[in-house]
Amino acid sequence: MMSDTASTALPEQSPLALVCGGGTLPFAVAKALIRRRRIVLFPIHGWADPGGVAEYRHHWVKFGQFGLFCRTARAEGCRDVTFIGSVIRPSPWQLRPDLKTLRLLPRIMRCFRGGDDHLLSGIASIFEEHGFRVVGVRDLAPQILMPEGLLTRRRPSNRDYADIQKGLSLLKAISAFDVGQATVVHAERVLAVEGAEGTDRMLERIALLRRSGHIKAGNRQGVLVKAAKDGQDLRLDLPSIGPQTVDAAARAGLAGIAVGADKTVLADPCALQRAADAHGLFVLGVGSTMLPQ
Amino acid sequence: MMSDTASTALPEQSPLALVCGGGTLPFAVAKALIRRRRIVLFPIHGWADPGGVAEYRHHWVKFGQFGLFCRTARAEGCRDVTFIGSVIRPSPWQLRPDLKTLRLLPRIMRCFRGGDDHLLSGIASIFEEHGFRVVGVRDLAPQILMPEGLLTRRRPSNRDYADIQKGLSLLKAISAFDVGQATVVHAERVLAVEGAEGTDRMLERIALLRRSGHIKAGNRQGVLVKAAKDGQDLRLDLPSIGPQTVDAAARAGLAGIAVGADKTVLADPCALQRAADAHGLFVLGVGSTMLPQ
Numbered sequence: 001m002m003s004d005t006a007s008t009a010l011p012e013q014s015p016l017a018l019v020c021g022g023g024t025l026p027f028a029v030a031k032a033l034i035r036r037r038r039i040v041l042f043p044i045h046g047w048a049d050p051g052g053v054a055e056y057r058h059h060w061v062k063f064g065q066f067g068l069f070c071r072t073a074r075a076e077g078c079r080d081v082t083f084i085g086s087v088i089r090p091s092p093w094q095l096r097p098d099l100k101t102l103r104l105l106p107r108i109m110r111c112f113r114g115g116d117d118h119l120l121s122g123i124a125s126i127f128e129e130h131g132f133r134v135v136g137v138r139d140l141a142p143q144i145l146m147p148e149g150l151l152t153r154r155r156p157s158n159r160d161y162a163d164i165q166k167g168l169s170l171l172k173a174i175s176a177f178d179v180g181q182a183t184v185v186h187a188e189r190v191l192a193v194e195g196a197e198g199t200d201r202m203l204e205r206i207a208l209l210r211r212s213g214h215i216k217a218g219n220r221q222g223v224l225v226k227a228a229k230d231g232q233d234l235r236l237d238l239p240s241i242g243p244q245t246v247d248a249a250a251r252a253g254l255a256g257i258a259v260g261a262d263k264t265v266l267a268d269p270c271a272l273q274r275a276a277d278a279h280g281l282f283v284l285g286v287g288s289t290m291l292p293q
Numbered sequence: 294m295m296s297d298t299a300s301t302a303l304p305e306q307s308p309l310a311l312v313c314g315g316g317t318l319p320f321a322v323a324k325a326l327i328r329r330r331r332i333v334l335f336p337i338h339g340w341a342d343p344g345g346v347a348e349y350r351h352h353w354v355k356f357g358q359f360g361l362f363c364r365t366a367r368a369e370g371c372r373d374v375t376f377i378g379s380v381i382r383p384s385p386w387q388l389r390p391d392l393k394t395l396r397l398l399p400r401i402m403r404c405f406r407g408g409d410d411h412l413l414s415g416i417a418s419i420f421e422e423h424g425f426r427v428v429g430v431r432d433l434a435p436q437i438l439m440p441e442g443l444l445t446r447r448r449p450s451n452r453d454y455a456d457i458q459k460g461l462s463l464l465k466a467i468s469a470f471d472v473g474q475a476t477v478v479h480a481e482r483v484l485a486v487e488g489a490e491g492t493d494r495m496l497e498r499i500a501l502l503r504r505s506g507h508i509k510a511g512n513r514q515g516v517l518v519k520a521a522k523d524g525q526d527l528r529l530d531l532p533s534i535g536p537q538t539v540d541a542a543a544r545a546g547l548a549g550i551a552v553g554a555d556k557t558v559l560a561d562p563c564a565l566q567r568a569a570d571a572h573g574l575f576v577l578g579v580g581s582t583m584l585p586q
Contacts, residue, residue, distance in 0.1 A: 094509075114481045170470045177463045179483040188407045190472040193486035196508050197498060205490060205498070215489050216387070 015040050016140070017078035017132070019061075019069075020048040021085030025240060025267050027052040029084050032141040040076045042069060048085065067100030070130055081132045082140060083120070083236060115178025117229065120236040136235030137265060144269075146241070148261035148287035151269075152276045156256055156284055160223050162188055164258040164286065167225025175229035181239040184254070186222030191215060199226065199241075203248035210253055220255045220280060227260035227286070234263060242267030246275040246283070256282030308333050309433070310371035310425070312354075312362075313341040314378030318533060318560050320345040322377050325434040333369045335362060341378065360393030363423055374425045375433060376413070376529060408471025410522065413529040429528030430558060437562075439534070441554035441580035444562075445569045449549055449577055453516055455481055457551040457579065460518025468522035474532040477547070479515030484508060492519065492534075496541035503546055513548045513573060520553035520579070527556060535560030539568040539576070549575030 015038035020026035026041070026048065033039055034056070041058035043050070053060075059072045073081070097105060104126060111122030124134045138145060156164065163185040170183050170190055180194025184206050191209070194202045203224065209215040226239050241259055249257050257276075264285070266272060276283045308331035313319035319334070319341065326332055327349070334351035336343070346353075352365045366374070390398060397419060404415030417427045431438060449457065456478040463476050463483055473487025477499050484502070487495045496517065502508040519532050534552055542550050550569075557578070559565060569576045 112480065115483065166470070170467065170472070173466050173470065174463065174486075177459070177466065177483050179463070179486060184488075187405065190408065190470050190488060192488035192490070193467075193472060195477075195483060195485035195498075196502055197485070198507075201498075205488075205494075209489055214491075 014038075014077050014079045016135070017042055017069075017073045017076070017081045019081060019083045020044060020053065021083070022047040022049065023086045023267070024049075024052065024242070025265060026085040027055075028144055028267055029082070029137055029141055030056055032144055040073070040078055042073070062096040064095035064097040064101045066104065066126070067098040070100065073132070079131070079133055080135045081127055082135050082137060083124075084137055116237060117178045117232055121233050124233065124236055134235055136233075137238060138234050138263070142262075144265055145238075145262050146259050146264040146266050146285040148285045151273050151283040151285070152256070152281065154256065154276075154280055154282040156223070156258070156282050159187070160255050160282070163223040164225055164284070166190065167223060167258070168227060168286065171225065171227050172230055175231065178229065181229060182224060182226040184222055184224055184252070186215070186217050191222065199224070199245060200248045203245075203252040203254075206252035206254070207248075217253065219253050222252075222254045224249050224252075224254055224257045225259075226257070226264065228263040238263060238265045240265035240267055241272065241283075243271040243275045246272055246279065246281060250275075250279035250281055254281065256284065258284045258286050261285035261287045307331075307370050307372045309428070310335055310362075310366045310369070310374045312374060312376045313337060313346065314376070315340040315342065316379045316560070317342075317345065317535070318558060319378040320348075321437055321560055322375070322430055322434055323349055325437055333366070333371055335366070355389040357388035357390040357394045359397065359419070359423075360391040363393065366425070372424070372426055373428045374420055375428050375430060376417075377430055409530060410471045410525055414526050417526065417529055427528055430531060431527050431556070435555075437558055438531075438555050439552050439557040439559050439578040441578045444566050444576040444578070445549070445574065447549065447569075447573055447575040449516070449551070449575050452480070453548050453575070456516040457518055457577070459483065460516060460551070461520060461579065464518065464520050465523055468524065471522065474522060475517060475519040477515055477517055477545070479508070479510050484515065492517070492538060493541045496538075496545040496547075499545035499547070500541075510546065512546050515545075515547045517542050517545075517547055517550045518552075519550070519557065521556040531556060531558045533558035533560055534565065534576075536564040536568045539565055539572065539574060543568075543572035543574055547574065549577065551577045551579050554578035554580045 018030060018039050018041050020041050020043040030039055041053055041056045042061050043053045043058055045060050045062045061069050111119045127134055166188050167183045167185040182194040182199045183190055184192040192202050192206055228234060228239055241264060311323060311332050311334050313334050313336040323332055334346055334349045335354050336346045336351055338353050338355045354362050404412045420427055459481050460476045460478040475487040475492045475495060476483055477485040485495050485499055521527060521532055534557060
């Protein structure tokens with residue numbers, strides 16, 4: 001159902017609208033894409049980094065200015081839209097709705113009841129009903145995804161593999177609940193499950209619990225396991241890791257990080273690898289053969 | 294299989310050995326029992342509160358002095374044993390093993406791989422093989438359990454009930470993983486899952502995430518849901534709540550607390566009720582009809 005129609009330019013030739021949240025990920029994606037396609041950034045005011053935005057053609061939007069986005073994106077000839085970068089889950093009260101958003105408000109409010117996937121897929125279908133095609137980073141820039149296999153000098157031990165398997169099974173069991181995408185397991189004991197706090201804060205918690213003696217584990221023990229939820233719309237919110245994840249995992253005393261291969265964005269692969277080797281951590285991309293069925 | 298035999302006194306007449314961890318719960322249980330049965334406390338050095346212990350007949354033991362416990366408990370004529378109170382999961386390296394424990398060490402070390410239930414049931418079977426009967430607080434002092442229904446003036450709203458249902462379903466889904474016994478849900482979104490940090494620290498996290506703006510929710514919104522794991526040995530580790538849980542839930546801005554009825558220990562029911570009414574929180578005992586099947 002389309003209530004409006006977008007530019008009739010062929011999708012392949014039309015520039016890509018990149019709606020940018022916070023962090024460096026939007027610029028990693030922009031950099032990977034710019035040689036192959038025209039891109040227009042739509043940085044979200046209050047989240048996106050103005051420094052990184054300046055290098056690219058861009059139009060700032062406020063959270064809730066859907067009408068402005070539609071007009072500007074169409075004027076630019078954009079038909080494909082990608083969402084990228086972190087947006088701390090906004091409150092409905094932070095919306096700066098323009099007229100079009102106001103009309104959609106009851107529906108948007110319903111999207112806010114439930115987890116992140118529910119919110120994102122609700123927002124995505126609104127874009128699609130307005131004639132845009134929502135495209136995932138996964139299809140646009142597969143080179144920024146975590147490959148299957150080992151990135152580091154250190155390799156997981158058999159015990160680490162047991163922890164990884166347990167973590168993947170747990171993430172699978174909770175994926176229907178739209179909670180978090182990460183967990184920490186040590187000696188087959190689940191130490192933490194990611195909630196609203198995000199991966200980095202969960203790792204901080206592990207570091208604190210170790211220092212206070214609540215978690216007893218030798219240094220370089222335990223694994224951070226991170227994977228997309230079952231049935232998650234991979235166009236909208238891929239798990240991501242970067243050098244700061246490695247640093248946080250090292251501070252938490254972990255042996256390494258295991259992430260779903262081809263479904264996790266690597267924010268800065270070279271820096272990540274350097275950091276992991278420096279700390280003596282492993283970073284493993286887990287392929288589908290290892291994922292619990 | 295019994296490798297030793299205990300006193301031949303009838304279990305009903307024999308005194309009860311109460312192995313005490315930290316907190317006030319051991320003394321609430323002791324107080325509830327002392328009028329009906331002789332009890333001997335075995336406070337664990339470093340965990341149990343010496344002040345509370347002094348009122349009762351007791352013998353201090355160190356974590357790992359299983360031989361000393363067996364000798365002393367038999368000399369006291371104890372055949373039934375109950376474990377009660379918090380023990381921050383000790384490291385195997387904190388064991389102060391006596392000879393008997395040393396012989397059991399390979400087996401004990403295996404108990405430490407995995408979650409709390411696995412550890413506790415392993416320890417319990419060692420006690421049973423030495424001629425003791427492990428009895429649950431639930432059978433000894435059912436009066437200290439949370440009853441079904443509402444304890445407070447405030448009642449849950451329909452939205453609170455939706456959150457409670459979601460929380461109970463999540464706890465059920467993760468119960469096979471032997472993680473935590475509690476979760477926080479708001480607007481049908483799971484905000485936190487308890488891990489090694491325990492309920493009070495999970496609630497602190499919610500308070501922090503609210504203050505930093507990572508969680509957007511009005512005051513007195515969201516529910517702490519706490520329930521025993523599926524298949525959990527209820528003789529060994531019942532979830533518990535007390536006035537401090539209510540205070541922590543209030544600081545986290547929650548609307549209330551829902552716990553599994555008849556499977557949750559109330560540490561100090563009167564103080565808990567007073568605290569909840571003062572903060573305007575509900576406390577609900579959820580019966581089996583509401584539990585997800």
